Amino acid sequence: MGKYILVGVDDTPESQIALRWAVEAAQERGSAVRVVRAYLHEVGNWPALGVEGYVPSTPPVDLYQADLDAAVRFAQDRLGHERGSGWLANQAPADAILAEAVDADMVVVGTRSRNKMSAAVLGSVATSVASKAPCPVVVVRGDRRSGPVVVGTDGSVDSDEALAFAFEQATASGQPLTVVYCWRPQEQHVESAESTSELLKNWLAESLEPYRAKHPAVRVKVSVLEGRASAKLVDLSQDASLVVVGSRGRGGVAGLLLGSVSQSLLHHADSPVAVVRQRQD
Numbered sequence: 001m002g003k004y005i006l007v008g009v010d011d012t013p014e015s016q017i018a019l020r021w022a023v024e025a026a027q028e029r030g031s032a033v034r035v036v037r038a039y040l041h042e043v044g045n046w047p048a049l050g051v052e053g054y055v056p057s058t059p060p061v062d063l064y065q066a067d068l069d070a071a072v073r074f075a076q077d078r079l080g081h082e083r084g085s086g087w088l089a090n091q092a093p094a095d096a097i098l099a100e101a102v103d104a105d106m107v108v109v110g111t112r113s114r115n116k117m118s119a120a121v122l123g124s125v126a127t128s129v130a131s132k133a134p135c136p137v138v139v140v141r142g143d144r145r146s147g148p149v150v151v152g153t154d155g156s157v158d159s160d161e162a163l164a165f166a167f168e169q170a171t172a173s174g175q176p177l178t179v180v181y182c183w184r185p186q187e188q189h190v191e192s193a194e195s196t197s198e199l200l201k202n203w204l205a206e207s208l209e210p211y212r213a214k215h216p217a218v219r220v221k222v223s224v225l226e227g228r229a230s231a232k233l234v235d236l237s238q239d240a241s242l243v244v245v246g247s248r249g250r251g252g253v254a255g256l257l258l259g260s261v262s263q264s265l266l267h268h269a270d271s272p273v274a275v276v277r278q279r280q281d
Helices: 013-029 061-079 093-101 123-132 157-173 187-207 209-214 229-239 260-268
Strands: 004-009 032-039 084-090 106-110 137-140 149-152 177-183 220-226 242-246 273-276
Touching: 004 013, 004 061, 004 093, 013 032, 013 061, 013 106, 013 137, 013 157, 032 061, 032 093, 061 084, 084 093, 093 106, 093 123, 106 123, 123 137, 123 260, 149 157, 149 229, 157 177, 157 209, 157 242, 157 273, 177 187, 177 229, 187 209, 187 220, 229 242, 229 260, 242 260, 260 273
Parallel strands: 004 032, 004 106, 032 084, 106 137, 149 177, 149 242, 177 220, 242 273
Antiparallel strands: 137 273
8 A cells, every 4th residue: 555654764762753654654555664764974075184194084884883783673563574675875864865755755853842942942854844745744753542533724835734644643543533624704794703614514514525435434523613723733733643644735935845734744743744745746
């Protein structure tokens, strides 16, 4: 079922959590896992290079290889030998992951726990991969847990891609699916907010029919909420197993690869977040 799930690892606990998440997702989907362990040594940047009598130390490639071998063995022990592979890449981590993502169904990367410095902690690798990968990217925070898959939609093409991925993930994991549409009523129309919400709920339920037909086993809850999508989805992430969003929503500006909602979730969500870009033909 699919090509493989790609996961980036290093020597941090967060990457081990991402590895476990990827392997468990592969077990559910019947997929393979490919592990990337990247490192980057730029000999020309060593300050002592060129000093007479100086012999630069050998980069600890064996340590990187050991990280990779352990991760691949972990995947193979749980998926079978033929469904676990790896690549040791002398490249910047984001570049290595993006190179392999071309043939992946999904990319999984880890990030640190949410805290007051979360925007800085997310890191350039997760941000770059989520912005540029040609397939869905799951940024994992914390151990895997049960709970609904939550997906935000706004009727855009990007959110259609997010819906398709969310239904697939709910089917594979056996978790229920909560589809969320957020809107902000204008003050002058407060008296019609209730009727507008009902109309939106009916429209949303009707728009989901093709996905329901393709994934009849998924238990679907439709939720129309008043308020900012980023804030509502962050709240829902507290009990979710995964929150899924498109990379840009309605009104996205060309060149801004991650919209405000996806950025906010990557920085502040309590659960793993999947960012789904529009497929490029």
